[in-house]
Amino acid sequence: MKKTILLFVGLTLASVAFFAQSRDTGTIEFIPFIGYSSSNLAGDYTEDFDARSAFNFGAIGDYYFSDRWSIRSGLAYNSMGASFLGSDLKLDYLNIPLNANWHFGGTRKWNLNFGFTPGFLMKAEIEGEDFKDFVESFQLALTYGIGYKIEITDRFSILVDYQGLYGMTNINSEGGDNNINYASSFNAGAVFAF
Numbered sequence: 001m002k003k004t005i006l007l008f009v010g011l012t013l014a015s016v017a018f019f020a021q022s023r024d025t026g027t028i029e030f031i032p033f034i035g036y037s038s039s040n041l042a043g044d045y046t047e048d049f050d051a052r053s054a055f056n057f058g059a060i061g062d063y064y065f066s067d068r069w070s071i072r073s074g075l076a077y078n079s080m081g082a083s084f085l086g087s088d089l090k091l092d093y094l095n096i097p098l099n100a101n102w103h104f105g106g107t108r109k110w111n112l113n114f115g116f117t118p119g120f121l122m123k124a125e126i127e128g129e130d131f132k133d134f135v136e137s138f139q140l141a142l143t144y145g146i147g148y149k150i151e152i153t154d155r156f157s158i159l160v161d162y163q164g165l166y167g168m169t170n171i172n173s174e175g176g177d178n179n180i181n182y183a184s185s186f187n188a189g190a191v192f193a194f
Contacts, residue, residue, distance in 0.1 A: 023070075023108065023193065029062040031074075031159055033189030039080040041089075041171075043179035052088055054079030056185055062101055072099040072113055077122070078165070080181045087127050091135060091171070091181065093119035097143055109149045117143040117165060134174055139181065141167045149191060157191040 034057045041049055060074030074097060081091040099115030119139045124131040147161025167180030
């Protein structure tokens, strides 16, 4: 009896996964997420810098204009910066990703996204001291990522993904040194389809 029940449950789950539908044109997905990131600085005099780890969170949306392509945007609060000489340079940004998102695989559960992300500096400090006067209030970054959706129902899934960010603009407001942020994060989110 136990084997029969397990076989039935296994076949049911396999058929749900195999016959899952891709998204229709016009579908909107809303995805609140939380993640763990690692960031650092690249550029002048950064050889002795170490990565800084922190949490990030936000909400993104996907608008499907075909079953394979969507536009992704939203708001993300990202903690960036670096560690050096026993101190943390904490740079917190409100980011607005503007990414194309390609959905692939037989059931379109995988996605690759890429694009640009404007970021607005919310906080800059070293060991509790304000450092905002020395950091540009705006950054532009190249962003990219890969993710996988675990479908629970037709309208609800769990997204696990990796996202990368590579700054394209100098963060130093005083000129001179040229430094950029770069970061990577692993995230989990709840996907609500409308």
